[in-house]
Amino acid sequence: MWVQREVKLRPYPRGFHLVTEEIIRQFPEINRVNVGVFHVFIKHTSASLTINENADPTVRQDFEQFFNRCIPENEPYYIHTYEGPDDLPAHLKSSVLGSNLTIPVTNGHLNMGTWQGIYLCEHRNRASGRSLVLTLMGDS
Amino acid sequence: MWVQREVKLRPYPRGFHLVTEEIIRQFPEINRVNVGVFHVFIKHTSASLTINENADPTVRQDFEQFFNRCIPENEPYYIHTYEGPDDLPAHLKSSVLGSNLTIPVTNGHLNMGTWQGIYLCEHRNRASGRSLVLTLMGDS
Amino acid sequence: MWVQREVKLRPYPRGFHLVTEEIIRQFPEINRVNVGVFHVFIKHTSASLTINENADPTVRQDFEQFFNRCIPENEPYYIHTYEGPDDLPAHLKSSVLGSNLTIPVTNGHLNMGTWQGIYLCEHRNRASGRSLVLTLMGDS
Numbered sequence: 001m002w003v004q005r006e007v008k009l010r011p012y013p014r015g016f017h018l019v020t021e022e023i024i025r026q027f028p029e030i031n032r033v034n035v036g037v038f039h040v041f042i043k044h045t046s047a048s049l050t051i052n053e054n055a056d057p058t059v060r061q062d063f064e065q066f067f068n069r070c071i072p073e074n075e076p077y078y079i080h081t082y083e084g085p086d087d088l089p090a091h092l093k094s095s096v097l098g099s100n101l102t103i104p105v106t107n108g109h110l111n112m113g114t115w116q117g118i119y120l121c122e123h124r125n126r127a128s129g130r131s132l133v134l135t136l137m138g139d140s
Numbered sequence: 141m142w143v144q145r146e147v148k149l150r151p152y153p154r155g156f157h158l159v160t161e162e163i164i165r166q167f168p169e170i171n172r173v174n175v176g177v178f179h180v181f182i183k184h185t186s187a188s189l190t191i192n193e194n195a196d197p198t199v200r201q202d203f204e205q206f207f208n209r210c211i212p213e214n215e216p217y218y219i220h221t222y223e224g225p226d227d228l229p230a231h232l233k234s235s236v237l238g239s240n241l242t243i244p245v246t247n248g249h250l251n252m253g254t255w256q257g258i259y260l261c262e263h264r265n266r267a268s269g270r271s272l273v274l275t276l277m278g279d280s
Numbered sequence: 281m282w283v284q285r286e287v288k289l290r291p292y293p294r295g296f297h298l299v300t301e302e303i304i305r306q307f308p309e310i311n312r313v314n315v316g317v318f319h320v321f322i323k324h325t326s327a328s329l330t331i332n333e334n335a336d337p338t339v340r341q342d343f344e345q346f347f348n349r350c351i352p353e354n355e356p357y358y359i360h361t362y363e364g365p366d367d368l369p370a371h372l373k374s375s376v377l378g379s380n381l382t383i384p385v386t387n388g389h390l391n392m393g394t395w396q397g398i399y400l401c402e403h404r405n406r407a408s409g410r411s412l413v414l415t416l417m418g419d420s
Binding site: 035036037050051052053056058059061062063065066070096097098101102103104106111112113115116119137138139 | 142143144146179181183184185210211215217218219220228231232234235236238239240242271273275277
């Protein structure tokens with residue numbers, strides 16, 4: 001069984017955002033798969049996807065602070081600067097965090113741990129809604 | 141062909157550990173796939189998975205030292221601190237390294253390079269055995 | 281539909297290189313898949329794969345400079361040093377960036393964003409051509 005859908009998330013401010021429900025809601029066919037994999041792909045190079053703690057919002061705040069310090073803006077050696085100080089760091093964050101996720105599907109549900117959720121990582125100061133390609137593959 | 145199994149690794153101390161054999165041993169069905177992909181997913185947000193050098197244990201020691209320096213404990217700006225100084229860094233390391241791996245299967249074997257192995261990256265000081273979801277998909 | 285092929289890229293100098301065309305050219309079967317996923321795996325632990333900006337070469341130059349600063353050579357605490365100063369940092373970069381990519385396939389094409397391309401990240405000063413395992417899975 002193969003089902004694929006391209007969806008557009010609503011715009012999010014710069015930071016880390018829990019989007020598990022917004023994604024699952026758009027893919028009811030997950031309920032029909034016994035054993036499979038759900039693939040999430042973001043079609044951008046200045047936003048990314050990761051899986052992390054889904055309960056305490058301070059984790060997402062600390063993520064934003066950490067990545068801003070680890071991958072700073074305005075480094076004097078940056079050459080690619082004409083799209084603004086947040087642009088090149090956004091590309092770097094995108095490659096460190098990644099643009100694709102694969103999540104097991106078991107008995108009609110995403111088989112993540114109790115504390116796991118899908119983060120949209122928005123690295124630009126201003127961005128419109130990001131496009132995802134969602135692909136469900138498995139045995140129904 | 142779709143086969144999926146949830147397994148629990150034995151507890152490991154904080155650090156990077158080669159677990160290729162422990163994982164493969166629990167999935168004899170790999171031998172029956174000609175062309176496929178093996179998916180490994182960790183159901184936790186304070187441990188992670190990566191593929192790296194499988195021969196010299198000093199690589200894994202250097203990994204632990206590098207990530208401890210790059211993602212330090214006790215940063216004054218961390219807000220999410222009530223689960224201990226190793227908790228928020230564990231979440232950050234988990235997103236930098238990743239919680240899912242996809243490995244090609246060819247003629248009944250994981251088709252990794254000679255020097256590649258699967259690392260369990262344990263980021264907490266104390267943790268019980270970690271749960272993985274293993275999914276084999278392919279043409280038998 | 282499952283198709284798999286092992287290919288060898290030409291040797292690249294240390295740095296980040298756009299290899300989308302070199303990979304797609306070796307996999308004409310992508311044209312026959314309506315809905316699927318294309319899996320790219322690098323069989324090495326001192327080179328890696330990522331998806332990022334495919335237009336301006338200065339992005340790739342900045343990537344090389346950033347990762348060299350973030351994961352420096354000759355740190356006094358490194359133990360694994362006998363393969364040269366670029367070796368252990370190459371392993372670390374490989375795990376931060378990753379060794380596997382999954383890209384959606386839609387109507388016979390890789391369904392990436394307009395500005396996305398596949399980077400080969402060569403972390404060694406000298407390396408011969410890197411081996412990839414390419415796996416196409418999907419509904420034809």
